[in-house]
Each structure stands twice: as C-alpha cells, then as structure tokens.
Amino acid sequence: xxxxxxxxxxxxxxxxxxxxxxxxxxxxxxxxxxxxxxxxxxxxxxxxxxxxxxxxxxxxxxxxxxxxxxxxxxxxxxxxxxxxxxxxxxxxxxxxxxxxxxxxxxxxxxxxxxxxxxxxxxxxxxxxxxxxxxxxxxxxxxxxxxxxxxxxxxxxxxxxxxxxxxxxxxxxxxxxxxxxxxxxxxxxxxxxxxxxxxxxxxxxxxxxxxxxxxxxxxxxxxxxxxxxxxxxxxxxxxxxxxxxxxxxxxxxxxxxxxxxxxxxxxxxxxxxxxxxxxxxxxxxxxxxxxxxxxxxxxxxxxxxxxxxxxxxxxxxxxxxxxxxxxxxxxxxxxxxxxx
Numbered sequence: 497x498x499x500x501x502x503x504x505x506x507x508x509x510x511x512x513x514x515x516x517x518x519x520x521x522x523x524x525x526x527x528x529x530x531x532x533x534x535x536x537x538x539x540x541x542x543x544x545x546x547x548x549x550x551x552x553x554x555x556x557x558x559x560x561x562x563x564x565x566x567x568x569x570x571x572x573x574x575x576x577x578x579x580x581x582x583x584x585x586x587x588x589x590x591x592x593x594x595x596x597x598x599x600x601x602x603x604x605x606x607x608x609x610x611x612x613x614x615x616x617x618x619x620x621x622x623x624x625x626x627x628x629x630x631x632x633x634x635x636x637x638x639x640x641x642x643x644x645x646x647x648x649x650x651x652x653x654x655x656x657x658x659x660x661x662x663x664x665x666x667x668x669x670x671x672x673x674x675x676x677x678x679x680x681x682x683x684x685x686x687x688x689x690x691x692x693x694x695x696x697x698x699x700x701x702x703x704x705x706x707x708x709x710x711x712x713x714x715x716x717x718x719x720x721x722x723x724x725x726x727x728x729x730x731x732x733x734x735x736x737x738x739x740x741x742x743x744x745x746x747x748x749x750x751x752x753x754x755x756x757x758x759x760x761x762x763x764x765x766x767x768x769x770x771x772x773x774x775x776x777x778x779x780x781x782x783x784x785x786x787x788x789x790x791x792x793x794x795x796x797x798x799x800x801x802x803x804x805x806x807x808x809x810x811x812x813x814x815x816x817x818x819x820x821x822x823x824x825x826x827x828x829x830x831x832x833x834x835x
C-alpha cells in the first residue's frame with residue numbers, strides 16, 4: 497500500500513482573471529493526486545466578473561469528494577495581500593500558490609509534494625511552459641523565462657516564484673507572510689527570507705504548468721515597469737542579492753547598468769560636449785555599450801530559437817532592448833522618488 501498523500505491547500509489570488517480562471521481551476525481539480533485538495537480563490541477587488549465566475553464554478557461544478565473550493569472576496573489590495581488572505585484562510589500544512597493565469601499539468605502536484613517530504617525544504621516550484629497559440633508578446637515573455645529556467649542546473653535554488661509553488665506553512669509562519677509593500681518581487685523577497693532562516697528551496701523542472709503571459713504591448717510594458725520597481729526594492733532590502741538569484745542572475749542584472757551607460761554617454765556626447773574629443777570618446781562608449789547589449793541579447797535569442805524553432809525569436813533582441821529601456825525608466829522614476 498502506498499503512502500497516504502498529505503492534504504494540500506491551493507491559493508489562487510485573482511484580479512480581473514476571467515480569461516483563464518476556469519481552465520486554472522480545471523487544472524487543479526483534475527490533478528492526478530488522491531489526497532485532499534482545498535482550493536481557495538481570493539478575488540482581489542476585480543472590476544470584471546471574476547468573482548461571479550469563481551462562485552458559479554463552485555456552485556455548478558460537481559467536485560470529487562477529496563476536492564473543495566472556497567471563494568473569498570476582498571477590496572483590491574494587491575497580489576501579495578490576496579495571497580496572504582488565502583494562506584490565512586487555508587487549512588493544511590502545505591499551501592500552494594498558483595497564479596490565475598497558470599494551468600497546472602495533471603502530474604504537477606504529485607511531483608511537487610515529493611520535494612516537501614524533506615523538512616528542510618520550505619518551498620518547491622515547478623516549470624513554466626509557454627503554451628501554443630499565444631500572442632507574440634506572451635511568447636517573448638514565456639520563451640525568456642523558459643531559457644532562464646533551462647539554464648538552472650541545480651536542484652536547490654535561491655528563488656521560487658509564487659506562480660506555481662508549494663510552501664511549508666510552518667516556514668511561512670516562522671518568517672512571516674508576504675510583504676505587501678512589494679507590488680512585484682514579493683516572491684523573491686520571501687525566497688530570500690526563507691533562505692536566511694536556514695530553509696532550502698527546490699526547483700522541479702519536470703513539474704510543468706502552462707503560463708498564459710500578458711498578451712499585448714502595453715501589458716508587457718506595464719509588467720516590465722513593475723518588475724523594474726520590484727527589483728530595485730529587492731536590491732535595497734537585500735543587498736546581498738545585488739548580483740541576482742538563480743532565475744535572474746548577473747547576466748540579467750547587468751542589463752540596466754549597460755543600458756543606462758548607453759543613454760548617459762549618448763546624452764553627454766551630444767548635449768554637453770558636442771563633437772569635441774570628450775564627446776567623441778563618450779559616443780564610442782555609448783556605441784560599445786549598445787553593441788555589448790545587442791551581442792548578449794542576440795546570443796540569448798539564438799539559444800531560444802534552437803529550442804523553440806519560432807522565427808519571431810529574431811525580434812527578441814529588440815524586445816529586450818525595449819524591456820531594458822522600461823527598466824531604466826523605472827530606475828529614473830525611483831531615483832526621483834516615484835514608487
């Protein structure tokens with residue numbers, strides 16, 4: 497007789513999540529897992545019909561005896577606060593956080609729970625896969641993350657993402673819940689705090705889910721801006737991670753300094769010095785920094801193309817230059833006091 501599977505709570509923080517919510521819930525309810533799964537959807541003040549969709553799913557879906565679904569409604573407070581609400585309302589020693597645009601493959605939970613048998617492990621994350629048929633911008637984000645995940649060659653990591661991660665409740669209680677001052681990067685902050693408390697974090701590549709990233713240009717820009725602000729908060733709060741972590745390492749962290757060097761050198765070259773010797777020298781510095789960025793992003797895109805075989809990857813260097821500009825704009829606004 498096999499071991500009894502531990503009961504699990506799964507928290508879904510949901511804000512304007514109508515597009516994917518039913519599929520997300522189906523993915524959880526249909527897990528190949530014979531233990532109890534208690535699902536908690538936290539509607540974070542959505543302006544669409546997310547709340548009604550969640551309640552209709554709960555009321556109309558005939559759930560197996562070992563599945564339950566609860567819906568909590570709260571005023572909009574942000575994803576970290578919504579996740580905390582779900583954790584506080586959950587019932588079990590293992591609490592999973594699943595984003596409202598993440599569809600778990602059927603064997604995800606079984607594989608993740610294997611890692612939680614080790615009491616030193618505070619959290620275990622699975623692998624984001626880019627689903628077929630999504631938009632150009634969703635593919636650019638998805639392929640980027642896949643490539644960074646593929647580069648991880650260790651079981652134990654220094655960062656896990658709340659999008660598809662199981663947490664040990666006792667570890668969260670020891671370190672405190674998610675910091676609501678973070679609008680983006682609160683999962684990194686939690687990861688660093690868990691590491692500091694002596695726990696380990698696991699990345700499980702074969703525990704796969706489909707991540708439906710933002711679909712259009714403006715959504716991409718907004719997300720990257722929030723990411724830039726969140727990373728700045730992390731650097732200020734956790735200076736020991738100024739070089740990044742397992743998912744966003746030094747190669748990622750150097751994107752903003754190099755892009756900033758390009759713009760600063762270009763500004764001083766044309767506006768301050770003109771075409772005198774100092775100006776020409778700074779123009780060379782600007783060209784070298786841009787060349788380094790393009791070379792790095794092109795090499796990255798080549799690696800992505802080898803896996804994905806998608807011709808649109810040829811545009812990834814330009815997409816990443818746009819992303820870098822947005823990150824620099826976030827840095828500038830941060831320096832001027834905007835948060």
